[in-house]
Amino acid sequence: MRIFDPHVHMTSRTTDDYRRMYEAGVRALVEPAFWLGQPRTNPGSFHDYFDGLVGWERFRASRYGIRHHCAIALNPKEANDPRCTEVLRTLPRYLAKDGVVAVGEVGFDALTAEEEKAFRHQLALAAEHGLPVLVHTPHRDKAAGTRRTLELVAESGLPPERVLVDHLNETTVDLVDGSGCTLGFSIYPDTKMDPVRMVRILQERGLERVVVNSAADWGHSDPLSTAHTGEQMLRAGFTEDDVDRVLWRNPVEFFARSGRLLLEEAVPDTGGAFAGNSVLRGRHAEPDPPATEPRED
Amino acid sequence: MTDHDILPPAGRPGPNVPLARPADRAPERGHQPARAGYGSPFPHGGNGSGGAAERSVPSMNGTDGTGVTDRLTALVERVRRDPGAVGWLFPAVSRRVGRGPGPSGDPEGVLGPTFQDGARAAVVAALRDTVGPERFAEEVEALYRFGDAEEKRAVLRSLPLLGRGGDADRLAAGLIADALRGNDPRLIAAALGTPAAAALDDHAWRHGVLKCLFSDVPLAAVHGLAERADAELGRMAAGYAAEREAAGREVPADARRLIALSPHPADSPGTDDGTGAGPSAPPTTGQEA
Ligand SMILES: [Zn+2]
Numbered sequence: 001m002r003i004f005d006p007h008v009h010m011t012s013r014t015t016d017d018y019r020r021m022y023e024a025g026v027r028a029l030v031e032p033a034f035w036l037g038q039p040r041t042n043p044g045s046f047h048d049y050f051d052g053l054v055g056w057e058r059f060r061a062s063r064y065g066i067r068h069h070c071a072i073a074l075n076p077k078e079a080n081d082p083r084c085t086e087v088l089r090t091l092p093r094y095l096a097k098d099g100v101v102a103v104g105e106v107g108f109d110a111l112t113a114e115e116e117k118a119f120r121h122q123l124a125l126a127a128e129h130g131l132p133v134l135v136h137t138p139h140r141d142k143a144a145g146t147r148r149t150l151e152l153v154a155e156s157g158l159p160p161e162r163v164l165v166d167h168l169n170e171t172t173v174d175l176v177d178g179s180g181c182t183l184g185f186s187i188y189p190d191t192k193m194d195p196v197r198m199v200r201i202l203q204e205r206g207l208e209r210v211v212v213n214s215a216a217d218w219g220h221s222d223p224l225s226t227a228h229t230g231e232q233m234l235r236a237g238f239t240e241d242d243v244d245r246v247l248w249r250n251p252v253e254f255f256a257r258s259g260r261l262l263l264e265e266a267v268p269d270t271g272g273a274f275a276g277n278s279v280l281r282g283r284h285a286e287p288d289p290p291a292t293e294p295r296e297d
Numbered sequence: 298m299t300d301h302d303i304l305p306p307a308g309r310p311g312p313n314v315p316l317a318r319p320a321d322r323a324p325e326r327g328h329q330p331a332r333a334g335y336g337s338p339f340p341h342g343g344n345g346s347g348g349a350a351e352r353s354v355p356s357m358n359g360t361d362g363t364g365v366t367d368r369l370t371a372l373v374e375r376v377r378r379d380p381g382a383v384g385w386l387f388p389a390v391s392r393r394v395g396r397g398p399g400p401s402g403d404p405e406g407v408l409g410p411t412f413q414d415g416a417r418a419a420v421v422a423a424l425r426d427t428v429g430p431e432r433f434a435e436e437v438e439a440l441y442r443f444g445d446a447e448e449k450r451a452v453l454r455s456l457p458l459l460g461r462g463g464d465a466d467r468l469a470a471g472l473i474a475d476a477l478r479g480n481d482p483r484l485i486a487a488a489l490g491t492p493a494a495a496a497l498d499d500h501a502w503r504h505g506v507l508k509c510l511f512s513d514v515p516l517a518a519v520h521g522l523a524e525r526a527d528a529e530l531g532r533m534a535a536g537y538a539a540e541r542e543a544a545g546r547e548v549p550a551d552a553r554r555l556i557a558l559s560p561h562p563a564d565s566p567g568t569d570d571g572t573g574a575g576p577s578a579p580p581t582t583g584q585e586a
Contacts, residue, residue: 047443054445059481093443096385098392259392 001025001243003226006251007032007134007166007186007213010057010068011049017216017223018064024227025247028263030255031057032071032104032134037218040078043087050094058099067262069255071104071134079118080110088121095129101258102126104134105166108145111138116152123156132162132257134184137172139191146172150179162257164211169193173201177209182254186215187225195225195232202233207242211251368394369416376423380436383424387440388448390417407486407518410454414487417451421458434459434468441472449476450483456493466496473497477505485509486518494520503530509551510537516551523558531559 003026010018010031021029031053033046040046053070061068072094078084094100103126106119126133135153138145146165153163165176166184169192176183185201186192193201198212216223230243255261372393376383386393391413401409410418421440425433437459441452453476459465473496476488488494489505497505502525509516516522534555538548 051443051445055449056479056481059446090443093384093388096388097445098388098447099445 001227001230001240001247002027003230003247004251005029005213005223005226006164006211006255007184007215008223009034009215009217010061011036011052012218013216013223015060015064018061018066021223022065024224025230026066026223026226028067028069028252028261029061030069030071030101030134030251032102032136033073034075034105034136034217035077039081041081041083043084043090046074046084046087047090054094054097054099069099069101069260069262071102072100073104073106073122073134074118075105076107076109076115076119076136076138080112080114085114085118088118091122091125092129095125095131098260099262100131101255101260102132102134102164103129104164105136106133107136107149108138109136111141111145111148116148119149119152120156123152123158126162127156127158130259132164132255133158135163135165135181137165137167142167142169143171143175146175150176150181153179153181161209161254164254166213167192167215170197170201173205177205182209182211182250184211184213186213187229188215188221189225190220195229198229199232199236199238202238202246203236207245207250209250210246211254212246365395369419372416373419373423376420377427380424380427383420383436384439384443387417387420387451388445390420390451391447406450406454406483407514409490409518410451410487413447414451414454417448418455418458421452421455425458434464438468438472441475446481446483450487453484453487453491453493456491459493461496469493470496470498470501473505474501477501477508480512482512482514485512486514489514489519492520499525499527499529503527503533506530506555507533507537510534510549510555516554526555526558526560528560531556534559 001024003021003024005021005026006029008029008031010029033050033053036049040049050072053072057070058068072091074084074087074091091103095103103122106122108115108119123133125131133153135149137149146168149165153160153165160180161182164182164184165179167186168176168183169185173183185198187195187198192215202210212226212229214223214225215221216225222228226247230247233243233246234240252261252263372386372390376386394413394416396413397411398404399406399410399412399415403409404411406414421437424436428436437452437455441449444452453472456469456472459469473488473491473494476484479485485505485508489502489509494502494505506516506519506522506526507530508514509519534552538552538556541548541552
């Protein structure tokens with residue numbers, strides 16, 4: 001089983017986790033920028049965090065045989081603090097980097113006007129940088145937050161296949177499915193999905209445009225929950241190839257739209273019908289991001 | 298050191314350089330929604346001051362048919378025309394021009410600059426030729442500050458472009474000290490692998506060299522080691538060796554070399570020239586110090 005975890009906060013995890021993840025088949029991951037549990041109070045605090053995501057954390061993961069990518073954004077919760085929003089001005093420096101494969105996590109926490117403003121702004125940044133977007137859907141008033149999310153995505157003009165709407169469950173899956181966005185499910189104890197319910201959704205809906213992540217962080221969570229979901233799929237009668245599709249090919253296909261995946265020497269191909277490589281060749285033309293003068297090309 | 302030493306050799310990207318992005322590909326068009334009004338992403342917007350510099354970059358001479366040189370030329374010209382864009386062009390250099398080992402053959406850039414380090418040095422050189430010295434220093438500092446490990450390494454490899462003297466030395470020493478505080482062997486190697494490390498005071502330099510022994514950085518990566526190694530460094534290395542022996546651990550060959558290299562009060566310096574006893578493997582799985 002080869003696993004690409006499209007949403008896991010490794011900054012909060014130990015080297016033992018990296019070891020166990022490698023043993024379970026995790027070969028690549030995306031760490032989206034999020035809240036650290038303790039509110040930040042200034043842009044510099046974000047810069048140091050982003051530096052860790054593109055620097056030390058990527059290096060640390062590589063020592064355990066795992067390709068680390070990240071998504072960069074001002075998260076919804078802290079978009080409400082005027083002391084932090086200044087960080088939006090420096091995001092373009094980070095969005096230009098290798099291994100930055102999406103803008104994220106963006107979206108709603110408490111559905112405020114400030115959150116919406118930052119969300120819109122960052123959807124525009126994603127368009128400018130040719131990057132996919134990873135959207136967090138809220139814990140509270142989830143259906144309303146998801147509905148508003150889809151409206152903003154539609155207004156942004158971004159192609160829906162470049163947007164991953166995450167933390168879905170039984171009550172929001174149909175809503176997002178109809179939008180054409182990629183569907184993300186977090187297998188996260190107590191508050192989100194579990195492997196059995198996840199398999200039920202896969203049985204009912206099919207495997208297309210679905211990605212599964214652990215969303216493991218500093219809370220009660222499990223970085224192996226992707227592997228547990230793969231095992232549950234096999235128990236329920238899905239094939240190895242089905243598991244490979246959900247746990248590897250689907251997330252690779254989604255993030256390859258950035259043209260920035262760092263998988264060149266990674267990962268044994270399990271020999272399925274679909275070679276991971278062919279996705280990597282499908283890089284889109286890289287746009288010239290935020291022009292500081294009218295573009296000449 | 299001349300520019301030439303840190304710029305990529307003409308037409309020598311090596312066969313492993315993936316041609317990341319054809320330069321003639323059209324940029325993605327279409328949706329350009331208006332921003333929500335947080336202002337310009339960079340403090341220095343385009344000022345249209347580019348294009349004045351005539352100074353040619355050594356590596357630009359000739360073409361090799363691969364297109365790499367053309368792409369680098371285009372990138373350098375772009376920076377000359379719009380130096381305010383360097384903040385997002387610099388991170389994108391590998392994707393736009395290519396990546397791979399440089400003359401040292403080391404793709405991690407520990408033993409010497411990689412191809413993309415050289416390409417980024419060409420961008421830094423173009424910036425120097427286009428903006429005033431004050432803004433150049435500010436931007437170099439910002440490229441380092443907001444750089445990922447690859448970009449930081451390239452800035453460190455480009456430090457000789459700052460020149461020498463009070464302000465340049467202070468900036469170089471500050472960036473090198475920052476790199477030496479971290480634990481990334483690529484950055485430690487680049488920090489000590491540049492002639493700009495002359496700006497570091499002896500105490501900081503010795504600690505940097507000793508840190509190599511803890512960080513899987515071969516001493517072959519250190520610029521001018523034989524000339525600068527002194528008795529104090531030898532004393533520190535001997536202490537390290539004694540500590541290893543006391544713990545029943547092996548004393549690495551580089552530690553013995555450092556001891557041999559430093560002038561002893563008792564006998565003459567060793568014969569090792571400090572440039573490395575054969576090809577050292579780049580760091581692989583060393584652990585946290
Ligand atoms: Zn998250």
